[in-house]
Amino acid sequence: MCSLATMADVDEVEVVVAHNERATLRVGDVFLKIDADQARIDVEVEAMAMAPIPTPEVLWRKPPVLALAAVPGTALGRLGEPSAASPAAWSAAGAAVRMLHDAPLPPWPGRSLDEIASRLDVECEWLVTNGVLPTDLVTRNRRIAEAALRPCTPVFTHGDLQITHVFIDGDEVTGVIDWSEASRGDALFDLATLTLGHEEHLGDVVAGYGTDVDLDVIRAWWSLRSLLAVRWLVEHGFDPSSPGCEVDVLRARM
Structure with missing residues (x-):
């Protein structure tokens, strides 16, 4: 178990992400997640314990801080940048997602279709009213997003x-991090999130997933997720119009 004394030997603290909702710091091989919403932390800890795929080890917890061990390997890629990972690695990611989706459901629910549709309406209105994105771009993607709002198991x-x-690590998945949004939900939402901005790897992911999926619904989730993300990203100091990011994803649907 990691101790504060061990962490004191490290002379550098890396800010992984920080905004007014939560922050993640890296101290050596330990990640410190600071979140005032303990419900999110509760979900993260329980989801990692339930997941049948590699997840970070929980080292200790002292609210509002959760300490996690770093997972080995490197990230599959970054939004807005080409991925150096092999097709086999993307396929392995798809297989890991399938294992998760085949696991028993968590006891807590996810967002309802009505909640998602209501939020989508609000965000699209905000984007147009404030002139953040062109009306035709929002309207076209809002229409595409409709396909994601359907009943599913x-x-x-x-x-x-x-x-x-x-x-x-190579062609193997060594860990999946950041489980605070885990819930019961649409399998294709996970696949869409994984391939957002990396459409060229969708075939590899689906091959690893190992079953037929509705590609139009995945594309609908690309539009829906991007429309929902723009305001949050802007308000938290991120740039969704960076090359290859959310605004480019929306433009690609035109």
Whole structure:
């Protein structure tokens, strides 16, 4: 078990991400997640314990801080940058997602379709009213997003399966991090989040996933997730218009 004394031997603290909701720091091989919302931390700890795929080891917890061991390997890639990972690594990521989706459901629910649709309406109105994105771009992607808002059989979803949250070593998945959004949800949402901005690897992921999926629904989730993300990213100091990021994903649908 890691102790504060061990951490004191490290002379550098890396800020991995920080905004007014939460922050993650790296101190040596330990990640410190600071979150005032203990419900999110509760979900993260329980989801990692339930998941049938590699997850970070919980070293200690002292609210509002959760200490996790670093997972080996490197991230599958980053949004807005080409991925150096092999097709086999992307396929392995798809296989890991399938293992998760085949696992028993977590006891807590996810967001309902009505909640998602309501938020989508609010965000699209905000984007247009404030002139953040062109009306035709929002309207076109809002129409595409409709395909994601359909009933489906819920599975155990990660809920925020960005490529930076999947770690690989060679062609093997070594760990999946950041489980605070885990819940019952749509399997295709996870697949869409994993491949957002990396459409060229969708075939590899689906091959590893090992079953037919509706590609139009995955594309719908790309539009929906991007529309929902833009305001949050802007308000928290991130740039969704960077090359290859959310705004480019929306433009690609035109």
